[in-house]
Amino acid sequence: MKKVRNWIRYFLLIGINLAVMVLFQSYLNFLLVIGLLLLPVFSFYSLWRVGETASVRIAGPQEPMERGAELYLYFLVDNPTIFPLINATLSVRTANSFLGDSGTHRLNIPMRAGGTTEVTYPVVVEYCGRLQVEAEELVLMDLLGFKEITLKLHEQMECLILPAGLERRQEAGQIYDKGVSETMESRQKGYDFSDVSGIREYIPGDKLQNIHWKLSMKKEELMVKERVSVSAMQLNVVVELANDEQMRLEAVMELADGVTRAFVAQNLPFTVHYYSVNRGELVSCYIGNEVERKQWIELMLYDTAYAGFGTVEQMFRQQNPSAQSYLYIGYDTVAGTAEDLIVGDQGTMAVLRS
């Protein structure tokens, strides 16, 4: 509509000038008409030249940021030509891939000649996840507002937004102790419910408890079950990455962050389990220190939240039937006793399941 208006205005202008030129035999209006006729040529040429050479860059923080903190993105639009354009519109897609939310907006800027137009974009991300900012296209409009050209861009940047949960040191310590003691007690009774990591031929010295008798019978040679190291099986933490309309995943993430940070702070190793939508399987990570913990959270944030609470717990139980106890961090679980429970926001909780 705006373009049509501009065209109408332009032709009206030409018409009036022509009329005055003919009526008054005015050389002044002749000059103006020539100027008006050449103006679109200049305008289109400028547009074409800028379109040929323009480029867009996006810069942002290199390190992960905490949620709620203001982070600065920079849109740098280069125009090395001598032709300025008043209207350039960047189509910017902003997404949190972890939550699966995205939005597209347009950023209107001038294209200054022979330099870079820099726009500082202060952004606050309320939910943790992976912030993705992509400049999808750059629409350039000529000086007379007659024509637009669209440059397809694939310039993007991303930044991880980490949860900022409160460290629940005391509650986490108690739960850890309880969870670990249950596991050890079971093992001492001869029930080793630690995970089977593989099956191999018997090597002298292997515990008899680990012989896979049924398979040995079939293969007619002794086969043993290889078990995960007991030290790495101190506590299983199962994190639910399901989300809903109330954005309770955010509360889960905060709780998980707070609890796991407390474990690491007290040198309590643990293994976390979460369901990866991207990989379509349950992913387990051993966490022994803060670096590993951060890596795990970042890894998790690269994934995507899913709908339906309880998914991860169900899968964990299926894959680890021997697990005697584990810490489930999620929502709407069967409430345990006060010692088994760390309550988070929005009805989320970390509960020790036996």
Place this chain on the structure above:
Amino acid sequence: MALWKKKQEEPHKKDTQLARGIYLTQPEMENGSIVMRCFWRCVIVFLLTFGSVGGFLSAFRISCNLGLVVFFYILLSMYFSFLYSTTKLLYRDLGYILFFGIFVFVIYSLRIYANSGFYSIVNAVLKQAQVFFELSGIREYEAPIENTYLTVAIVAVFIGMVIIIVLNIWIYSTMSLFFTAIFTFPVLLIPLYMKLLPDPFYVVCLAAGYAAVVIFKANGHYLTFAWDASFRVRGFKKDRVAYTQDAKIFRQVLARIAVLALVVVLLVETLFPRALFAAKFKNDVLREKTAETIGNFVLLGFAGLFNHYPATGGMSGGKLGGISNVRPDYQTDLVVSYTPYSNEPVYLKGYTGGLYGDNQWESLYTDGNSSYDRKIFEEESLKKEAELLQKRVEAQAPDSASARMDVLNVGADVAYLYYPYYTMFDDYGIYDHHRLMPTSQGLERKEEAQYAYYPKLEWGAVMEKPPIGSVEDTDINPVFLDVPFKNQEVIQKECDRIGLEEGMSVGEIVQRVGNYFQLHIPYTLKPGATPRNQDFVNYFLTKNRKGYCAHFASAATLIFRNMGIPARYVEGYAFSLEMALASDVNPDKEYADYYSGYSELGESTVLDVEVSDANAHAWVEIYVDGFGWKPVEITPGSYELATESDFWSAFSNILGGLQDGDDGANAGAMKGFHLGRYLWLLYAAAAVLCFFWLLGLVRVLLRKGRRYLLCHQKDRQEAMIARYADVCDMLRICHGDFDRCRSHEEQIAFMEDRYGMDVNRQTMTEWLEQASFSVRRLEEEQLKEVEQFVREAGRRVRKTAGLRKRMRLWKR
């Protein structure tokens, strides 16, 4: 505390939501200070003003102190531009008031300079107009201060100041090319009409200014305020983050445009120069059709455009009808040195009209056939009659006389000679009296001539003869018996009314006509103009029934012709014996040098009679058998009609102007002003109003059409959002406080409160926000409910709106 809580509830109220949980606070860009942003706008204002005023001056080759002009233009442009850089509107208003105070002081102090400069400009324009329109005489204004270089610059600054103030407002608020052109281009039409062109430099300034306005109007980003942030969020969905303005881009665009304008102007001037352009046009329709009107305008001001203007007396060259009233300035036009010899008035013949038509008396000159024109002049100047009288003098006839008259033209139209009856010219090659008098100094405006003439004091029985009726056996041009077809009926009726009959003598006819006019048709200097498309004589005799000498002379000429007396219309100057006797005696001149022969007054003295434009006159020449052409006075004695004593009488006269039967008996102070003659003005005003009304209607319909398309688009969710926006728009019109509602929730609460909408506010808010801002689409049921809510809200708003609000809603 409560306030703090509220802030906690809406932490991102002022931010822009980019996606769920991602907010943009306030983007920034280095866009230059407000001062720089204003400065580049002031450059546009400067270019346009300087291009316009400077172009005008350069076209008329009026030189002035350009340094002073440029300095003040820059200063004024910057001052008014920087008023927009103030942080409060109050400061801007104070700035205007302060300037007004300074302006009053300055204009008062420099009023004489300004007046002088203005008169100098007007004189320069009139001088060009005189050449272009071939006007015979233009009055020059006297400039009290002769230093035009300074005074013109001062006037240019004052004129430019007005343009700068107005342009500044339009460029800042709407970047309107229409108003920019309205305030800068019309002044250039004056030189353009006269085929004068501004210097290329000013053309570049203008072209660059106009191009800048066109470009920024097309692109936006021209509004600037001190309180503006770098970016503004736009769009109903608030998904467009647009920069407000940028000083650097303004500068860059302006620089490119200026260079482009310069290149274009130089290239075109080189490749297609002005002379080549002018040669391309064969016809000049505009000037052919309007030159006369514009010439009238130049001579008489705006009144000249409406065929209704006052005249200051003097010669009209046979042109009739346009003059509504005559207001002589009593300035001396001629100084006549002669000796009085008779009680009869002295006539100085100037112009002879033979052919009546198109409301003018045309002369018989061809301006091409010199030998024919010379014959015409000899006949017109009454050579034959002069020779006859000369012979009587030589024969020493008892009533014969010879005389001399010196005529000094000091203010009369130089296109004509003014000579007495019956002059014998030494050289009849002077016939082309449409040209300036050649003198030893070249072409002189002022004429100083000595005429030898033979006064005819006794007419004997020639007036007792009947009209000749036919020119078949004479050398008289048959045109002098011609009555145009369209006048025949009116003239015949008038003859009947006067009681003219066949068989009457010439003297009797002349006397009856004179008496009738004296008794029945009043003389006035304010008869009112003849309406366009009406015949001057017919209108005078049938409708107006009042007039001055030109009316009576014209009518009488046709009446005489109708009665078979060859007659023609004559213009010139006439003065009475009383006036002559009241003049100064010239002691240096001898009576004997000026008069010899029979005199009714005996030996008198040489008088220098100052003849003013009030003595300009029109009379009739009739042909009398046995002698030749004789001047006849038929204009009644001069007396003015009583003026209206009160406003209502004058007003009723105005309305009376609409009636055909107005006989002028009640004419007075406002006589000549007939509303009927100005109906076209009312029509024009109505047409303009209709045009703007139609324009408004088209705009409203276009807006409605666009809204309809948006609200009925294929995507139902988008259509619903558009409808919701429409409802919000309606609410804004109906309730000024609706704008305070920033969020959907507040808006819905407003609707609940004012229109009793029964809705689950939280749910509806969520759905609306989801539809507006989220990538997730509403489910069918949800969409239906929201649609229903929006439709109902719209219905209730429309239903409860008052008449005025409904009108405003319709006009959206």
